[in-house]
Amino acid sequence: MEHALIIGASGGIGAALADHLAQSHKVTRLSRSADGLDITDPASVARHLDGLAPVDIAFVATGILAPDGAQPEKALDAIDAGDMARTFAVNAIGPALLLAGLAPHLTDTARVGVLTARVGSIGDNRMGGWYSYRAAKAAANQITHTAAIEIGRKRKQSVVVSLHPGTVETPFTQGYKAPKVSASEAAANLVGVLTALTPADTGGFFDYAGERIEW
Template structure:
């Protein structure tokens, strides 16, 4: 990450996932990175988006270690005990819709609220949330996947709104929603097979390169792994 200060410090939320783990691995291999802290259900402090208080508690625990320069929220849920992607309106279930928003929207929104105050104010800082192209309203041509699409579209709005506010207090900060593309991961495997796309390590490298190349004027944007700006 050449655009961040020498000795920058990074936080990765959701490093237990394929992409989050690969992002943390790349950052640990960067000689310019002084520290990488990963947070998840099994870390100390722990963070669990189904337990909202844990987000504030984790941020408070890391407050003495600020400033941080890079915050990546690499969490997401496509299916789970509440259900999976819906093909039709008739398949909608309140429980799965609520669970999707809890993990894909509410949790990341709370993470932005509690962790962005820990970012450096007088230096460049970067914030990324893992979104999805299917969360683009303008690009929706196939329909279906109601809960996942809606929760990622809502995440994009939260990110865009946060970027406007952050520009007032952190003028060098860049906030971005990132689409990783098709990646070999547990999230996608049930729908596309075991080998469905690029290795997570390749996707992580591409996402970091996109993030590294964005300027403050790009803050609040929605970007694909290949650098393409995506429609809302």
């Protein structure tokens, strides 16, 4: 049975991904709340990823919209250096550390999806605002793209991509007016997209329907 790894498995999307993949895979679930994994701490990442069985499919489903008690900035004068640093630590440095720790454990045909967000697209940004979140997700996209190149040199049949899950019904999106899908539906969509991609797609940025998103 193939091995799936879900990092961020206590969150709405992460839990749904783990449950969906458990129907066909042996699943390892990792999260801060259940396992004490701190994705911003290299020692914590190494401790939790060392000794992993070979991974066939992995999702990095971690992230914050803003630090506790803060909100995404609507204007330049709302930027707080400490809040921005924390947003980058979780949304960009965290995925970088996770990809570094995960890379040695990937099978030759592994599929890795890093959940970022459409608002991380520079080309698609027409509304402004959300400086820290947008910039951190853009950084995560660059990190994922770069990691895909490196991982692909050794594992030529691998796929490493950024994925936009859409607006999902979770505590993270409470108050959003945009149409939402259930976490279980989002999970099925994301697994379907990731497993359908080919090595020619590695390093790309895709939405929940498998459509490319501009950088």
